[in-house]
Every structure is written in structure tokens, then in C-alpha cells.
Amino acid sequence: MSDLAALGPVNTTILASLLTVAAILVIRALRQLNRGEVVDALPVTIALVLPLGFAVWAANGQLTSNMEEAVTRAEPRVKQTIMAMMLTRSLLSQLIGAAGTALLAATLMGGALALTVPGDRPRLAVGQAAAGLGGGVVLVALTGMSLQPTALLAVRTLLYVAAVVVVISAITNAHRRGPGMQLGTLAAVCFPIFVAAVDQATMAWFAGTSLREIALAAPTAKQALMVDTISSLSTLRTFSAVHLSLAAGLALLGALSAWRTARTPDASTGSRALAALATVVLVAGAGVGWASNWLAGF
Secondary structure, rough: OHHHHHOHHHHHHHHHHHHHHHHHHHHHHHHHHOOOOOOOOOHHHHHHHHHHHHHHHHHHHHHHHHHHHOOOOOOOOHHHHHHHHHHHHHHHHHHHHHHHHHHHHHHHHHHHHHHOOOOOOOOOOHHHHHHHHHHHHHHHHHHHHHHHHHHHHHHHHHHHHHHHHHHHHHHHHHHOHHHHHHHHHHHHHHHHHHHEEEEEHHHHHHHHHHHHHHHHHHHHHHHHHHHHHHHHHHHHHHHHHHHHHHHHHHHHHHHHHHHHHHHOOOOEEEEEEEHHHHHHHHHHHHHHOOOOOHHHHH
16 A cells, blocks of 8 residues: 555556646635635536546446456466556555545635634524534544544544534634625535545555455455455445435535525525535545445455
8 A cells, every 4th residue: 555656657647637636726716715706616626526536436447447357367476466456556546536635625624714704693503503414424433433443443533523623613604695605615515525535545545454464364364354354344335425424414504504695696605506515425425335345346
């Protein structure tokens, strides 16, 4: 997992390009917020989910094709080497794409909150609903960590707690009209992206470390370890689906609360904000559902 050269020139170029474009749009959105301008949520949302979409393809379509090619090799050592390289490339694509996306989504959430002056009156009713959904995300994460008490899941839970605090603050302090109204929308729509990216990175890291342990284990222990790994990944995917559902509900709350109170729905609050949310949920759900799903074939 530490050999970045295994990512390959094609995946490296694609991921670097996608993350660079996403970073440019995030910086542009933050500059617009700083100037009090309206930010269109749809382009920046699409840019943020594209690396996750590529990671899903790398973990399924690309890996499947490469594995089918590796099987045709006659020499067992060559076959095994190619398969190991393809697995590593798939996991690195997931890990780097998801980690980069999570960092950019967190930057936009935190930046939106820091650069927008809070509204005159906090939106307490909306804030209470947001706290319920955000608390659900943290509770589910804590439950998952209790079932598998590892440092990896502890870090994930801490990241969720920080993100939940930011997005609840953004929704509660969003303005009722004007450019400040988009604060809740942007932060809320970024939240499921962040959740899905962190979960996908978690699964990629867990799968990579587990496969390394399996490779180094005694032959008699390999099968049992693989079964445990597949079972653990299945559990992670189940909890991730719940995380994402609650995060999507929180995002919908932020988008609808801004849209409902707007005098004139603009590009950041109306149908484009809801389209952005739909894009997030579809791509993020694919990432949660199919990340590391290829292990079931072993």
C-alpha cells in the first residue's frame, strides 16, 4: 500500500487530473464565498464525486479486465505477480481518490463556515433536526467501532464527529436570503461526499492490510483469514450504507431549508442544488456498495 509506483501512469494521471480540477473548483467556490457571491453547487459537486466514480471503476471494471488477462498467463509466478500488481493498483486508486476527495470536501465545508458571516438569528429548529441526523451518523460509527475496535475506525469516528459539528453549525447559522443562504447548502451537500470518501478509504486501507497479512500467513491459515476479511468488509459496507443514508438526509435538510426560505431560488438553492445532492448520493452509494466487492470472488 505504500508503493505509489504500483498505481501506474494511467491511474496516476487520471487521479491527479480529477483531483486538481476539483481543487481548483473548491478554491474558486471559497473565493466566491469570501466575496459574497452566489456559488453554483452542481459543478463543484460533480468535480468532487468524479474521483470517487473513478475509484469505483478501478475497483471493478479495470480490475476485472486485468485479472482476466492475468489468468491467461501460463507461468504461475508471472500470473501471481500480475494479479498482485493489479490488486495493489486498484486499492491505491480507491485510497488516494477517496482520501483526496475527503480532504477537498472537508476544506469546502470548513471554508464555507469560516468565510460566511453567521445569520442574525440561528435557525434552531433546523439545527435540532440536523443534530439528530448528525448524531445518528456518529452513533452508527461508534457502534461499528465497538464491534471492531481498531485505530482505523477510531480515526474515522473522530473525522465524522468533526464534520458533523461543522455541517450542523453551517445549517444552523445560514442566512435566510442572499449569498449567505448557500452556506447550509454547500456544507450539507459536501457532507455525504465526505462520509462516502472516508468510508471508501477505510475499506481500501483495511482490504490492503488484510491482503498483506494473508499473503504472509501460513498456507493453512490463509483461507480462514480471507473469510474473515470478506466478512469484515461486508460489515463495513453495511454500516457505510447507514452512514450515507443519514448523511444524505442531512444534506437534503440543508438544501431544502435554504430553498424553502429563499425569496427567489437561485443556482445554489433550487433544482441544481437538489441535482447536486442526487449526484452525490448515486456516486457515493456506488462507492460504498462496490468498493472492495471484488474480494467476494476469492
